[in-house]
Amino acid sequence: MSAHGPEVVLLMGPPGAGKGTQANLLAASRDLLKLSTGDMLRAHVKGGTELGTRAKRVMDEGGLVSDDIIIAMVKAELDRLDPIRVLLDGFPRTTVQAEALDELLADYGAAIDAAIELRVDDQELVRRLLGRARQEGRSDDNEATIRRRMAVYREQTEPLLDYYRRQGKVHDVDGVGTTEDVFERIEAALEGALAW
Numbered sequence: 001m002s003a004h005g006p007e008v009v010l011l012m013g014p015p016g017a018g019k020g021t022q023a024n025l026l027a028a029s030r031d032l033l034k035l036s037t038g039d040m041l042r043a044h045v046k047g048g049t050e051l052g053t054r055a056k057r058v059m060d061e062g063g064l065v066s067d068d069i070i071i072a073m074v075k076a077e078l079d080r081l082d083p084i085r086v087l088l089d090g091f092p093r094t095t096v097q098a099e100a101l102d103e104l105l106a107d108y109g110a111a112i113d114a115a116i117e118l119r120v121d122d123q124e125l126v127r128r129l130l131g132r133a134r135q136e137g138r139s140d141d142n143e144a145t146i147r148r149r150m151a152v153y154r155e156q157t158e159p160l161l162d163y164y165r166r167q168g169k170v171h172d173v174d175g176v177g178t179t180e181d182v183f184e185r186i187e188a189a190l191e192g193a194l195a196w
C-alpha cells in the first residue's frame with residue numbers, strides 16, 4: 001500500500017497531444033497507477049478477446065467504444081486499489097463517463113484532484129499522428145480516422161473540460177516542445193494543486 005492518500009489526476013487533450021508519454025512520466029513521479037483506457041482496449045484487441053474484436057471496429061473508425069464497456073473496465077481497475085491513486089489517460093471522454101467516474105470515486109471516498117489539459121494546435125496534431133502512424137503502425141492513425149478522432153474529441157470530450165473548469169480543477173499546459181519541457185510545465189502547473 002502506498003504511503004500516500006488518495007489522489008486522482010486526469011490527463012486530457014486531443015489525440016496526438018502527448019498524453020501517453022506524459023502520463024507515464026507523471027504516474028512514475030507521483031506514484032500513481034496509470035490507467036489508459038486506450039491501452040486496455042488495445043490489449044483486448046491484441047489478445048483477440050470478444051470485447052477486443054468488437055472494440056477494434058469502432059477504434060479503426062475513430063469512434064468511441066460504448067460507455068458501459070469503458071466504465072466497467074475502469075471500475076474493475078479501481079476496485080483493486082486502496083488507496084485510489086490514479087492517473088487517468090483517455091478517460092473520461094463523454095459526459096456519461098464523467099458522471100460515472102464521479103460516482104465511482106465518491107464510493108471510494110475519493111474525488112478528482114486535478115485535470116491537466118494538454119494544448120496542441122490541430123496542424124501539429126495531424127503532423128504528429130501521421131508520424132506515429134509511420135513509426136508504430138497503429139491502425140487508427142490514418143488521415144481519415146485521425147480527422148474523425150479529432151472531431152469526436154471536440155464534440156464529445158472537450159465539453160468535459162468546461163465541467164471541470166467550473167470546479168476549478170483544470171490546469172492548461174502548452175503541449176508543444178520537448179518531452180522534458182512539457183513535463184516540467186505539467187509539474188509546475190500541479191504545484192500547489194496537489195499535496196506533495
Ligand code: AMP
Nearest residue numbers: 037038058059063064065070090091093
Ligand atoms: P487512445 O489511445 O486514448 O487515443 O484511444 C484509442 C481509441 O480507443 C479511441 O479512438 C476510442 O476508439 C477508444 N477509446 C479509448 N478510451 C476510450 C474511452 N474512454 N471511451 C470510449 N472509447 C475509448
